[in-house]
Amino acid sequence: MSCQAIPxxxxxxxxxxxxxxNNHNPFFKxxxxxxxxxxxxxxxxxxxxxVPMDDHLVTRxxxxxETMKSINHKIYLLDEHLDRFFYSxxxxxxxxxxxxxxxxEIILQTLKFxxxxxxxxxxxxxxxxxxxxxxxxxxxPYDPVGSQFYCVITKFSQAPTEKYExxxxxxxxxxxxxxxxxxxxxxxxxxxxxxxxxxxxxKNLDYVIGLDEHGFITESATENIILINSAGExxxxxxxxxxxxxTMTRLCELAKNQGIKIKTQNISxxxxxxxxxxxxxxxxxxxxxxxxxxxKKIGLGESLGKPGKYFQLFxxxxxxxxxxx
Numbered sequence: 001m002s003c004q005a006i007p008x009x010x011x012x013x014x015x016x017x018x019x020x021x022n023n024h025n026p027f028f029k030x031x032x033x034x035x036x037x038x039x040x041x042x043x044x045x046x047x048x049x050x051v052p053m054d055d056h057l058v059t060r061x062x063x064x065x066e067t068m069k070s071i072n073h074k075i076y077l078l079d080e081h082l083d084r085f086f087y088s089x090x091x092x093x094x095x096x097x098x099x100x101x102x103x104x105e106i107i108l109q110t111l112k113f114x115x116x117x118x119x120x121x122x123x124x125x126x127x128x129x130x131x132x133x134x135x136x137x138x139x140x141p142y143d144p145v146g147s148q149f150y151c152v153i154t155k156f157s158q159a160p161t162e163k164y165e166x167x168x169x170x171x172x173x174x175x176x177x178x179x180x181x182x183x184x185x186x187x188x189x190x191x192x193x194x195x196x197x198x199x200x201x202x203k204n205l206d207y208v209i210g211l212d213e214h215g216f217i218t219e220s221a222t223e224n225i226i227l228i229n230s231a232g233e234x235x236x237x238x239x240x241x242x243x244x245x246x247t248m249t250r251l252c253e254l255a256k257n258q259g260i261k262i263k264t265q266n267i268s269x270x271x272x273x274x275x276x277x278x279x280x281x282x283x284x285x286x287x288x289x290x291x292x293x294x295x296k297k298i299g300l301g302e303s304l305g306k307p308g309k310y311f312q313l314f315x316x317x318x319x320x321x322x323x324x325x
Contacts, residue, residue, distance in 0.1 A: 020047040030155035032124065033114035035106055037097055037149045038134070042113050049152065056144055057131035061189030064088035067222075067283055068126040069156060071322050073115050075126055078104065080246045088185045089130055096130055097147045103128070107151050114153035123156035125284070129188065159285040164315070167291030167307050168206035168280060170220070172269070173199055177210045177218050183241045196221040206288075207280055212241040216266040223282035224248040225267075225290070227275040228310045230300060233261045235271070247318070248281045254317040269293070276300045277308040286318045287311065 009015070028046035035042045038052060056062035066081045075081075082100055089096055096103065107126060114124060128151045133144035159168075175195045177183065200208045200221070209225055210218040217225060217237055224245040227235050234255050236248060256262050272278055278290035278298050289307035290298050297305035 023047060031152065032118055032121075032155075033110050033151075033153040035110040035149070035151040042110050044113070044117055051131070051148075051150065052134040054134045054137055055131050055148065056133065056135055056141070057129060057148075057188055059135075059137055060132075060139060061187065061191075062092075062094075062141065063129055063131035063188040064092070064094065064186055065127065065129045065188055066186060068128075069283055070111055070124040070126055070153075071325075072122050073111070074325055075107070075111065076322050076325055077246045077250060078107070080250070084186060084244065084246065085128065085130065088187065091181075091185045092187065093141065094130060094132060095147060097133075097149055103149060106149065110151045111153055121156075125154045125156050127152045127154060131188075157284055159288060163206070163285070163288055165307070167289040167305075169292040170207045170209055170225075170280070170290055171200070171203055171205045171294050173208035173210045173220075175199060175208075175210065177212050177241050180240050183218070183243060184239065186243060193221040210241075211269075214266070216268060217272065218242050219245075220280065220282075223280045226251075226279050226281055227267065227272060228277040228279075228308075229271070230274065230276055232276065232310075233263050234310075235263050235265060235267060235275075237267045238264055245281060247283055247286060250321065251281060251287065251314055251318060254321060255314065258317070273298070277303060277310045279311055279314065286322075287314050 025046065031046040031049060033042055033044050034049040051057055064085060066085045068075050068078060068081045082104060086096065086100055098106070107128060111124065111126060131148045132141055133146045133148045135144035173196050175192050178192055196208050196210065200206065207220040207223060209220050212218050218241045219225060224242065226248060229235055234252065236252060252262050272293055273296060275298065280288045280290060289311040291305050291307065292298060299305060299308060
């Protein structure tokens with residue numbers, strides 16, 4: 001008994017255009033603008049927010065990216081993000097198709113377009129990608145026709161209010177840490193980070209944190225971790241196996257300006273459990289208090305298992321900094 005093959009449509013350009021318009025993605029409502037050097041401009045149509053299949057960004061994860069937030073139409077720490085963006089590109093020998101000033105101008109124009117089309121919104125997420133470019137599916141970085149730049153303006157997402165008021169619960173990740181050289185690059189090859197996020201969700205935790213080969217704390221999927229020790233010093237981890245977070249760096253600058261002592265050291269799980277306060281730091285939420293690690297309460301005295309005074313202080317630092325940028 002033979003099975004009759006189901007014919008697969010051979011698409012014309014008109015068919016493709018219509019199918020793109022008909023395809024439904026529930027997240028389309030949160031995509032406001034897209035710039036593509038490959039397309040040569042900006043579009044607000046989510047179904048055109050596409051990257052060529054043979055772009056090394058798709059086939060090899062061969063590219064770098066940054067995620068920023070725009071508060072009241074101003075991008076927070078834009079120059080710092082772009083400095084890291086270009087550092088990451090340089091670290092993998094990826095020559096940008098535009099210089100930093102040109103990319104900055106593209107970002108600002110794309111954001112303005114999104115804001116003009118959505119006058120009821122004041123805040124956005126800004127995501128930028130630099131790829132090796134379309135090639136021939138080989139692993140060689142010399143085959144692509146040239147690097148490409150993409151910028152997407154999306155809905156601003158922030159942690160729920162209760163996470164700031166009640167704190168977050170974290171645990172230890174089983175995903176091996178990236179090697180030092182790769183951890184310092186914000187590469188589009190983010191599979192370990194994806195698996196860490198999956199792990200946190202599967203464990204019903206807010207975040208999981210990694211450990212390096214020596215058993216010291218590294219980072220979460222897309223967040224840094226800091227603590228206040230019993231002496232009231234702000235402790236940040238060495239950056240040997242960690243991406244240098246822009247928000248963490250800025251927070252340490254602000255705290256230092258207010259007379260808080262900053263120390264960089266290896267952080268063990270024991271340090272975490274003995275800390276006065278522990279915090280997660282990241283672009284979208286700024287700073288969140290950690291109240292539990294593997295079911296054990298974090299904190300000392302009245303702040304045991306609750307957000308502490310340093311968290312509120314640091315949140316105020318960052319909130320004020322965003323308002324005065």
